[in-house]
Amino acid sequence: MNSAVIEVLAPRYGIAWYPWAVQYFFLIAVSYSALLLTVPGLLFGRKNYESLAKVALLVTVSCTLVGPVALLADLHQPLRFWHFYANLTPWSWMSIGSLLLPVYLMLVVAYAWLAWRPAMQVQAQSEGWIAKISGWVCLGQWQAPRWMLVVAGLGALVLSVGIMVYTGAEVAIVKARPLWNTHWLPVMFVLTGVVAAAGLVILINRLMTGNDRDVNEQSLKVIVVTMILSALVAALWISEGITGFSPSVEQAFASLQRNPEWRAVAIYGLLVGIALTLTAIVMLRRPGWLGRSWIAGLLAVHIGWTFRWMVLMEVQTVAKNTAGYYHYAIEAGSSGLMGIIGTFGLWLAALLIIDILVPWKKSLQAGAH
């Protein structure tokens, strides 16, 4: 019809999930992805992957510990978290997640504890307060058999699949937001999570260890492969929208029609993705450049985090009923900027405390046998 429609008074709806949610989704994805990176070196005991496993283990433990804090903070009634366990709701993905998360956390901690324990037991022999704490943390000088580590590791891996599925499904089932309602979203969460985890491993490798070449090389390879897979998935997702194969994706595109900001975001994503992939490939080809892998690491973390920011925050600014887009200006308070900085601060604190207490650079339990 040839008419222009104006919505005279459009109410403004606030966003309902705050940046805390981004922090949780980011940290938990890095957590399960870094856990995967520990597998060859720690679980399979492959010597040439041990350095990678050491850094990845530190990353997975620190993120696993801090992630749930961000999740709790995103509740408007955080002190009621026990309601999750008092009212088990097996048909709600979020409720399922609330059951998986603590088990996953405990298994990851147990896995790391068993891996770090031999070195901590040695540390406990010396003098000083760190030795004393190490002694307490080790719970004695008895030898933990390797099967315990394997069981904890396998258990954590199984649970991590649960975490991947639930965090993805939780968002992807929301029909009300066509931009979320696609089965490709959980896949993209995992892929970008792996990219970010590999990136973070490279950064920690640069900052806290001697910028180990193997770690850089292996992580860059992971980044290249996952970026190529991400590109494939993105292409499939877009083609579903263009061909109308998936009505929800088509709707999602329609909801962004003629919006220059979203177009800019898509182009930016494409460019950064290409930049990261090319950087990683070039660095792998030129051994002399491996030492600068941290550049790729930064880009990778940026992609993993920004993907979640766009998906979780920006999508909330697409109005469901009314005309136009809501503006979301990040607030300075605890639900906004402080939340983001606070979570990263907490993560850094966790990282440093582990670094002080745990001789994580020493050989892992896998190497002790």
Next chain:
Amino acid sequence: MDKIRRALLGQIAKLTAGAALVPLSSLASAGINDQPPRREGDPEKRYGMLIDLRACIGCQACTVSCHIENEAPLGSFRTIVSQYEVEHDETGDSATFMLPRLCNHCENPPCVPVCPVQATFQRKDGIVVVDSDVCVGCAYCVQACPYDARFINEYTQTADKCTFCAHRLDVGLLPACVESCVGGARIIGDIRDPDSQISRMMKEHYSELMVLKPEMGTAPHVFYLGMDERFVSRPDAKPAIWDVRDQQGEEIGYEFSGH
């Protein structure tokens, strides 16, 4: 949206309004994200609302009375009347269109199964409510509602929404918005009772009734009479009083900016 698409949506809108009348007998399978069993409320009844848009003058009396009755925080609304100005491109003629919005008390409400603590539930009489003593404020239901009918109440920090004024219905009163409607546009009642005003009107206007966003498969129970198909889903419109920020990104005179 092109013409054909719009016409199609209009068709679906009509069809779904009809389908909603057939009670969804059993949704109780054990799958994730399926509708859980209903609880509380009178199983003999099914409340619904019919909004006769021909009688709505867009005065927002319902918005105000609902606000006072249900003590919603400033800037959050359980109901609001969207007002559109439609201008014909060639003739320049303009007309206004009023669209009262509230919770649709859907027959298949996506806000219910997502709730991780069963704070949001559907009563046997079809009314979807939130138990604010149980709600953890995760806002998952706010995301899941396709109609923006929910919000987090900044006083209680829990989910809030239209309850069809269940507290009033249960003692034989009409909802605040119905009571205060100047044009008598809002008709609430038991659609299972063939003699209720809503049932009679639905029967009379059966083929003209429409619901919002039928493509979401929610089977809304707020039915619109005199609806324009272009407004059934997110309308292709420009917001007028919307841009509350100036060029520096600062908020300009938004009435409720004090939060």
